[in-house]
Amino acid sequence: xxxxxxxxxxxPLIQHKISFLRxxxxxxxDFRQLVDEIAMLMAYEVTRDLPLKEVEVETPIAxxxxxxxxxxxxxxxxVLRAGLGMVHGIESLIPTVRIGHIGLYRDHETLEPVEYYCxxxxxxxxxxxxxxxxxxxxxxxxSAAIRxxxxxxxKHIKLMNIIGAKTGVERILKDHPDVPIYCGTVDEVxxxxxxxxxxxxDAGDRLFGTx
Numbered sequence: 376x377x378x379x380x381x382x383x384x385x386x387p388l389i390q391h392k393i394s395f396l397r398x399x400x401x402x403x404x405d406f407r408q409l410v411d412e413i414a415m416l417m418a419y420e421v422t423r424d425l426p427l428k429e430v431e432v433e434t435p436i437a438x439x440x441x442x443x444x445x446x447x448x449x450x451x452x453x454v455l456r457a458g459l460g461m462v463h464g465i466e467s468l469i470p471t472v473r474i475g476h477i478g479l480y481r482d483h484e485t486l487e488p489v490e491y492y493c494x495x496x497x498x499x500x501x502x503x504x505x506x507x508x509x510x511x512x513x514x515x516x517x518s519a520a521i522r523x524x525x526x527x528x529x530k531h532i533k534l535m536n537i538i539g540a541k542t543g544v545e546r547i548l549k550d551h552p553d554v555p556i557y558c559g560t561v562d563e564v565x566x567x568x569x570x571x572x573x574x575x576x577d578a579g580d581r582l583f584g585t586x
Contacts, residue, residue, distance in 0.1 A: 381544060381556045382420060389416050389559050393537065397575045403584040407460055410509060410582065413537055413559060415464035421505060421535055421557050422449070422469070447502030448473050450529075454520050455479070455492065457579035458507040461535065465505070473498045477523060479516050488519035493527070500528035509578040511539035511558065512571050514546025521551050537578075538562060540571045 392409050395401050428445035448471055453459045455478040478492035511517055532554045539558040566572045
């Protein structure tokens with residue numbers, strides 16, 4: 376399966392770790408650690424095009440020109456609550472990130488996502504904003520989160536998911552063709568309850584040990 380503007384990771388370590396995420400016998404502690412590690416591995420590719428600037432440093436031997444990150448700081452925006460599980464791994468890799476939060480719930484009558492919480496740093500208007508959500512199922516929540524971020528001034532947005540469904544990927548490509556999608560893997564279908572099949576169940580419940 377190939378989509379324009381979609382990166383699906385084939386790295387052996389990511390695929391290996393996803394296999395344990397899928398396993399229903401993986402407990403919350405290990406599940407959290409796996410999400411943390413996968414997010415860190417994925418961030419390496421998601422941040423490949425970050426701008427750099429030349430700086431002069433002094434080594435123990437001599438002065439040298441080196442390169443450091445340039446421009447506004449990166450903002451991570453986890454979609455509450457499951458997206459929180461992906462923050463620490465990326466923050467370990469890039470300690471200077473800013474972290475915003477966006478909370479959504481689905482209205483039972485309209486079935487449309489409703490924003491109930493949104494807190495963002497100023498950097499979201501200038502730098503790269505990475506939306507974090509382990510699962511991209513129907514794509515409704517992710518699409519709404521991206522729309523809300525654009526309304527708040529975000530201009531450079533990427534979406535990062537561990538497992539996606541074709542339905543969700545195609546929804547984002549339709550609603551937000553300017554937003555690159557990064558997925559650990561993409562499953563074919565959703566079940567009658569809107570869960571990715573085979574997926575891994577409810578990522579939030581498995582992260583936090585809730586029912």
